[in-house]
Amino acid sequence: MKKLIVFFIMAFIFTGLSTACSNKQNLKLGTYVSGGELPSKLILQRNNKFSLFANDFIDHHPTGIYVIKDNYLILKFGEDEYTFLIEDDYLIFKSGTWLEHWIEQDSIFNLLDE
Numbered sequence: 001m002k003k004l005i006v007f008f009i010m011a012f013i014f015t016g017l018s019t020a021c022s023n024k025q026n027l028k029l030g031t032y033v034s035g036g037e038l039p040s041k042l043i044l045q046r047n048n049k050f051s052l053f054a055n056d057f058i059d060h061h062p063t064g065i066y067v068i069k070d071n072y073l074i075l076k077f078g079e080d081e082y083t084f085l086i087e088d089d090y091l092i093f094k095s096g097t098w099l100e101h102w103i104e105q106d107s108i109f110n111l112l113d114e
Contacts, residue, residue: 026071026086026087026088027044027068027073027086028044028089028111029044029045029046030043030044030111030112031043031044031111031112032044032090032091032109032110032111032112033109033110033112034093034103034107034108034109034110035107035108035110036107038055038057038102039055040052040053040054040055040102040103040107040109041053042075042084042091042109044066044073048065048066048067049063049064049065049066050063050064050065050066050075051063052075052077052082052099054099054102054103055102058102060098062075062077062080062082063077064076064077064078068086071085071086072084072085072086072094073085073086073091075096080096080097080098081096081097082095082096082097082099083095083096084109089110089111090108090109090110090111091108091109092106092107092108092109093105093106093107093108093109094106
């Protein structure tokens with residue numbers, strides 16, 4: 001009986017660790033660009049830092065830190081947050097204070113080959 005309990009505990013821990021690690025592994029660092037007439041650019045750097053360029057006509061280019069939670073990329077800039085769903089080599093914009101005026105919800109940001 002003790003072996004069965006230990007097995008379930010180990011299986012639970014392994015599942016939790018693999019899920020937590022897979023979120024980080026799915027996110028690739030680099031430059032992501034949206035399509036359309038006014039493309040936006042998101043640069044993800046080491047140490048969980050980002051730079052966001054909504055388009056060439058906007059002077060406001062937030063920089064800050066990002067976190068990953070439940071397969072979502074959350075960019076934090078002061079009081080503002082921007083949320084993207086993480087997919088293989090692309091991100092899907094979901095929400096974000098002023099950014100919603102410039103980028104349509106569900107816009108796809110593709111990872112550029114560098």
